[in-house]
Amino acid sequence: MxxxxxxxxxxxxxxxxxxxxxxxxxxxxxxxxxxxxxxxxxxxxxxxxxxxxxxxGVALPNAIARVKVSPAGGPDDTPLIQAALDKVAKLVPGANGERGAVELTAGKFRLAGTLSMHVSGVVLRGAGSSGTHATVLEMVGAPHLAIEMKGEFHEQTFGGDSCRGHNPDHEAGHKAMDPLHGYGSTVS
Structure with missing residues (x-):
């Protein structure tokens, strides 16, 4: 017992x-x-x-690969990747706003500079994250930003029950392009 x-x-x-x-x-x-x-x-x-x-809870869209890039094997792959990003950025967005993807093949890409993404609808993706299928971005040289995102982006409002969580500050929705402050912080 x-x-x-x-x-x-x-x-x-x-x-x-x-x-x-x-x-x-x-x-x-x-x-x-x-x-x-x-x-x-x-x-x-x-x-x-x-x-x-x-x-x-929503699957990522699978943007069509418009350009595939392989590592050049030199000291800096930044210009190669940037040229691909710029090429896709010039494409006309589809009905859902996607222009397409720059797909990096498996291998090690050396970045001595900062990549710039300056329009909406461009996806930068690798082939994988482990083993022989891994795409690795190796930052080389002086410390610097890997990817900078600025420019003309479509403003989207995130809200509704699935995005609000339990934070009363977000009841009206939060614009993706609003200034960023600490989560739940008060700005005076």
Whole structure:
């Protein structure tokens, strides 16, 4: 009888909310949803539950590869990749806004400069992330930015139930081109 009592006690203890690692910063509310505490300056632990393309849970579109680039084997592949990005950037966007992809083949690309993506609808992707199919971008030379994204981009508003999470600051939606501040921070 003692073993059965201990077993039932263990099950009850392991299934209570306190056993799920609640903290003062993130905890379950009365409705069972996560609640996030804020610092005096308004910052909070980021809620990544809606992270990802279109708020998460949506497969990435498979943009058509318009240009394939292989490593040149020299000291710097930046100009080669940049020329491909510029070529795709000049294409007319399709109905869904995609111009196409620059696909980097497997191998090591050496970047001594910064790649610039300056229009919407251009995708830069590699062949894979491991083994013989891996595409590696090796930053060489003085420290620098790998990819800079600036210019004319289509503004999109992210909102709705799948993107809002539980942050009341995002109830009206957040524009992708708005200035970036710490998640949940207060700007004065």
């Amino acid at each position: 003692t073993r059965l009592t201990f077993f039932l006690f263990a099950i009850v203890c392991l299934t209570t909310p306190a056993s799920f690692g609640q903290s003062q910063w993130v905890h379950f509310g009365a409705d069972g949803r996560l609640e996030y505490a804020r610092t005096p300056k308004g910052s909070q632990v980021p809620d990544f539950s809606s992270a990802g393309y279109r708020g998460g």
